[in-house]
Amino acid sequence: MDTVKEIKKDFFINMGPQHPSTHGVLRIVLNVEGEKVLSSETVLGYAHRGVEKMAESKTYIQMMPVMDRFDYVSSMLFEWGYVGALEKALGVKVPERAEYIRVIMGELNRIASHLLWVGAFLLDLGAFTPFLWVFDARERIMDMFEEVTGQRMTNNYFRIGGVKDDLTPQFFKMLQDFLKMIRERMKDTEDLIESIIFLERVKDIGFISKQDVIDYGLTGPVARGSGFSYDLRKNEPYSVYDKIDFEIPVGEKGDCYDRYKVRMKEVIQSVRIVEQALNLLPDGPYTEKSPKVVKLPEGEYYNAVETSRGLLGVYIVSDGSTKPARFKLRDPAFSNLSILDKLLPGNKISDVVAILGSIDVVIPEIDR
Amino acid sequence: MALVALVDNFSLTKIDISYEAKGFNHAYLLEKKEEIVDIAKAFKDEGYFLETITAFDKGDGLRMIYLFNVHHKVHRTAVYFDSPYDAELQSITNVFPSANWFESEVYDMFGVTFKGHPDLKRLLTPEGMKGFPLLKSWKPEEE
Amino acid sequence: MEALSGSIFFNIILSIIGVMVVFTINALFAVWLERKVSAHIQLRLGPMEVGFHGAIQSAADGIKLIGKEIITPKGVDKKLFPLAPYLVFFPSLLMFVVIPFSDKLQVQDLNIGLLYFFSISCIATIGIFMAGWASNNKYSLMGAVRSIAQSIAYEIPIILSILGVIIIAQSLKLSDIVAKQNIWYIVIQPVAFIVYIIAAIAELNRTPFDIPEAESELVAGFHTEYSGMRFAIFFMAEYTNMFLVAAMATTLFLGGWRGPILPPVVWFFIKTYAIVFLIIWVRWAFPRLRPDQLMNFCWKFLLPLALLNLLITTFLLKLF
Numbered sequence: 001m002d003t004v005k006e007i008k009k010d011f012f013i014n015m016g017p018q019h020p021s022t023h024g025v026l027r028i029v030l031n032v033e034g035e036k037v038l039s040s041e042t043v044l045g046y047a048h049r050g051v052e053k054m055a056e057s058k059t060y061i062q063m064m065p066v067m068d069r070f071d072y073v074s075s076m077l078f079e080w081g082y083v084g085a086l087e088k089a090l091g092v093k094v095p096e097r098a099e100y101i102r103v104i105m106g107e108l109n110r111i112a113s114h115l116l117w118v119g120a121f122l123l124d125l126g127a128f129t130p131f132l133w134v135f136d137a138r139e140r141i142m143d144m145f146e147e148v149t150g151q152r153m154t155n156n157y158f159r160i161g162g163v164k165d166d167l168t169p170q171f172f173k174m175l176q177d178f179l180k181m182i183r184e185r186m187k188d189t190e191d192l193i194e195s196i197i198f199l200e201r202v203k204d205i206g207f208i209s210k211q212d213v214i215d216y217g218l219t220g221p222v223a224r225g226s227g228f229s230y231d232l233r234k235n236e237p238y239s240v241y242d243k244i245d246f247e248i249p250v251g252e253k254g255d256c257y258d259r260y261k262v263r264m265k266e267v268i269q270s271v272r273i274v275e276q277a278l279n280l281l282p283d284g285p286y287t288e289k290s291p292k293v294v295k296l297p298e299g300e301y302y303n304a305v306e307t308s309r310g311l312l313g314v315y316i317v318s319d320g321s322t323k324p325a326r327f328k329l330r331d332p333a334f335s336n337l338s339i340l341d342k343l344l345p346g347n348k349i350s351d352v353v354a355i356l357g358s359i360d361v362v363i364p365e366i367d368r
Numbered sequence: 369m370a371l372v373a374l375v376d377n378f379s380l381t382k383i384d385i386s387y388e389a390k391g392f393n394h395a396y397l398l399e400k401k402e403e404i405v406d407i408a409k410a411f412k413d414e415g416y417f418l419e420t421i422t423a424f425d426k427g428d429g430l431r432m433i434y435l436f437n438v439h440h441k442v443h444r445t446a447v448y449f450d451s452p453y454d455a456e457l458q459s460i461t462n463v464f465p466s467a468n469w470f471e472s473e474v475y476d477m478f479g480v481t482f483k484g485h486p487d488l489k490r491l492l493t494p495e496g497m498k499g500f501p502l503l504k505s506w507k508p509e510e511e
Numbered sequence: 512m513e514a515l516s517g518s519i520f521f522n523i524i525l526s527i528i529g530v531m532v533v534f535t536i537n538a539l540f541a542v543w544l545e546r547k548v549s550a551h552i553q554l555r556l557g558p559m560e561v562g563f564h565g566a567i568q569s570a571a572d573g574i575k576l577i578g579k580e581i582i583t584p585k586g587v588d589k590k591l592f593p594l595a596p597y598l599v600f601f602p603s604l605l606m607f608v609v610i611p612f613s614d615k616l617q618v619q620d621l622n623i624g625l626l627y628f629f630s631i632s633c634i635a636t637i638g639i640f641m642a643g644w645a646s647n648n649k650y651s652l653m654g655a656v657r658s659i660a661q662s663i664a665y666e667i668p669i670i671l672s673i674l675g676v677i678i679i680a681q682s683l684k685l686s687d688i689v690a691k692q693n694i695w696y697i698v699i700q701p702v703a704f705i706v707y708i709i710a711a712i713a714e715l716n717r718t719p720f721d722i723p724e725a726e727s728e729l730v731a732g733f734h735t736e737y738s739g740m741r742f743a744i745f746f747m748a749e750y751t752n753m754f755l756v757a758a759m760a761t762t763l764f765l766g767g768w769r770g771p772i773l774p775p776v777v778w779f780f781i782k783t784y785a786i787v788f789l790i791i792w793v794r795w796a797f798p799r800l801r802p803d804q805l806m807n808f809c810w811k812f813l814l815p816l817a818l819l820n821l822l823i824t825t826f827l828l829k830l831f
Binding site (some may be wrong): 044048050052053085088102165213214215216228229230236299300301302303304313315317325326328329330334335338342350367368 | 372390391392412415416417418419420422424427433435439440442444446464465466468469477490491492493494502
């Protein structure tokens, strides 16, 4: 009578697509046994809009606002990648004032993205207060964007040959106020965040080795947290970054804490860059006259910039007409997310949230 | 194997491009598509990483593009080869695990399969999707 | 209300009214206090519209919750699902019986007051598990299981920490303990106070120990499937327990209702709400612990600390 049935102790939990911690519509299917994760599978595609196909039936000018909609927390950095590719193709030289304006706006975008990341990361771990403190700082950045570009997010500010509008005196005043308060705010937030509870949650979790960085093609703070000093602003300088003095913070061990620390330090470095760019800002035109009809000569063009998540590559194949024959985005979060299925097994469910948070994903950028 | 010897050891022809205009430092056209695995191994031995794999529909076939990059110098290298539609190509997932998702995306969008890929599936398009969207011949279904 | 009137029946009615008044005022005030304190910590203002600085906000929210539709999901246990909130809530009301609000205001000064208090508080644990099980939901069940492990584990440091006080006061009767505090016991037993407060926050399932309710991981834990008035009952139980834990801390460590000039009741409430403020402050300053870290912290840190405190207390008492 004794029929011993093997009791399966593991079961499947579905995180998402609607979930407070997955930063967008991402689905992770976890196979857990008790509290331990045995395997995981990332399911993408919930925010897929078919932009690459859509680009083939739109002109280059019409694609410009669409570039904002990929990484909406730091949209101008994506615009920069796209506009850079078009300028390479058309051979347009950007005036110096425009370059410095681009640097200022780009770095403000990077600060805004990292601030949002810190708030969301801590919110996932259960601390509600840092979220509001950093969002207060981010609000001031949004106000500055609204002053210059007319919109808080998805600004559509960059143009072929420069930017859409010059910076206003009110903008400079707001920027000075912001620069005065941001260092202190970051210091206060760091002091609040780094309690023993936080350190226990993020230290020695989610190790990414240097070999993983090469194998999986990781870039951005995820790679720099593991000791890989790779930042396109220093390794492959574009625009006027070679004239500005700044450092690239790197981590040592490659755990979640190192990635957090790298991003916090990057905010301070970006503040340094903005201050220097402000001092070096020359007078002059803020844009070249951009052509009314944009026709790229036949060929292929590729432009890479450093966004807040890593290396963005914009690849355009042109057949000589006003519409691209192929438009491909090599986005950083796509490669960064691919390491998740390797990192999760062996960790506990609560660590899934910490690890996913430390990789910093924005789903529309991945799904395109 | 040093990268300098690439052209000698494989069926590659160097394409003349300028970095300023194109964005690549070097570009090569590959004759025999099976050699891509060994070429990827050669790059990996030198410490290169795979930046992306993508494809583009020329009208009479596909052109595959593999981008390799290294972090300690400015040396983005592109390897092209032509492939017919519905081809079965070699997967380089054993060499670079990042190719897993890149190749899945190319399969999803263009319909080429990769031999030796651990888990080839549609990555971005919804379940039950028919056809391969980025081909020029694909038309959206009428409602 | 022993000294107020001779008739037992009259005493009972008066006690019930008294407890309901305190409970209602606490529910309204503590929720408002939490929202205001959290808001100011987070650089915001909190409720400002309803009443002066949002004073009647809690009443407005209560009225809204009463009017909400009570949704019972399909597949729940028909008898246990509606019963669970009440099983979590009623022990809190029963615990009011032994709290000494002043030297004359105490419903019933039991000889085993402390023992009664902590025993009744364990009944709520059954209610939590009942809620998680009856909800027929994987996530609720996981939340309930975590919550029970946490509750049972942290009971032990709580009891051990107050054993020191019991030994010094030589009584389980709460009015005796207050009467003997010429020097507040927090001075003599500081370690016990800290252990008690930490373990009490864990018993309340509040951050940093709020894994059972962790929104960002398991939606809302054991009370995911409850809506409307039933959810309000869970909510009120949490705030009432917060008050009771603080009241016990005041009685055992801060000298209860003793204090100069002001009437004893006022001192009692001032001290109790100071502890409530501390508990609220801790919630908004820290992230949450992982479940295994939570258990490790209890067994490997708090428990040995409480035992050490007990050992040193008895040793010193024997010496002097």
